[in-house]
Amino acid sequence: MKTKLFYSLVLFFICQLLHGQTPERVEPSNWWVGMKDPTLQILVYGKNIGNLKAKFKYKGVKLIRTTCPENKDYLFIDLIISKSAKAGVIPILFFEDNRQVMKIDFPLLQREAGSAQREGLNTSDVIYLITPDRFADGDSTNNDAPGMLEKSNRSDKNGRHGGDLEGIRQHLDYISDLGITAIWPNPILENNMPRYSYHGYAITD
Structure with a gap:
């Protein structure tokens, strides 16, 4: 009886775990x-x-x-x-x-109300391509993230300089004053490379 109860409980918890799985x-x-x-x-x-x-x-x-x-x-x-x-x-x-x-x-x-009437890009728009690492350093505390192979070094023209999304956010008024209507940042995912990681095109697998 105890053995049957034990296996019933095991089966129950396995089913619960399976139902709780997510992709x-x-x-x-x-x-x-x-x-x-x-x-x-x-x-x-x-x-x-x-x-x-x-x-x-x-x-x-x-x-x-x-x-x-x-x-x-x-x-x-x-x-x-x-x-x-x-x-x-x-x-x-x-x-x-x-x-x-x-x-x-x-x-x-x-x-949202009116979302279907939003206009996409047209010939009047100006898109600004930004390499975030080279634009502005808005938060110096994230320049050298733990576990990353390359550290920031502004004296190395091929190295990371510390620019980030916060730097872009802080200068949106400057971008707007230039007449820019949209920004196109380089990839902003993790690039854990020993060299040249600033450009963003060597995304960590």
């Missing part, structure tokens, strides 16, 4: 109702997630297909969001052999 990445992380294009493709990344079957029930949203590429760590979920769909959270469930092993709560947001 490593979901892109996009959310979407909106009322978009002109009703189609949406969600990319889900996680270990062998391509072997799972995705299902959900949400009024106004229809699952069209799921596609697993050659790499089983990826799964593409194609949806159609109808005009009648309301903002909320889509509970996407993942099954293995008819057993639920994972769940994603995918937010479906309400668009």
